[in-house]
Amino acid sequence: MKIFLDTANIAEIREAASIGMLDGVTTNPTLIAKEGKEFKSVLEEICEVVPGPVNAEVVSVDFTGMVREGEVLAKIHPKIVVKVPMIKEGLKAIRKLTDQGIKVNTTLIFSPSQALLAAKAGANFVSPFIGRLDDISQSGMDLIRQIIQIFDNYEIATEVLVASSRHPLHVVESALIGADIVTMPYKVFEQLLKHPLTDIGLKNFLSDWEKFKSTYKAENLLELLKVR
């Protein structure tokens, strides 16, 4: 399963990329606005750092506007994937953009029927927003299960990009179900690698080492291993 960061913050993106765990990035108008920088330069900077797809969203809601914005966004960098909202005009725009070879992610998916239509329109990715469903007491994970089942039934190649994740359990459950990608805030990315027992275990190993290293007559491990 691929891991994307859901942020336009370049410091967070650099940090995740430096660990070698980052497959792509999703942004949206809210996340870009939060950075207070020029739209295009934020995307260019992100594309330089991230090895895979960088999702950038259109802000028009009419067919012509979405297609025009999508074409311009796609020209910024070959890694750009154009995010188009799941609306009637959006479905037409998806077809038009993908016919030109531009990669499209359909965003703001909240039902299996929306995912099916987006896939039929030719979207390369669909983004079901699971956290926002959980927020209104509907199961986001159930939606992921249903979409994957439908895509499997018809061997649909559109990738399921789980969006609006809120915590590590969302990531683990997505992996268990077989989602293609999960995008997450940097905070969730960091939580994925942490466990309190890891920290306690490491602390104990190191304090035991400090206590007993004198019996080895060595100051550190390299000395013990006779590395000069």
Ligand code: E4P
């Ligand atoms: C996805 O591409 C969206 O940017 C994002 O996951 C939305 O998450 P939120 O519901 O936490 O705003």
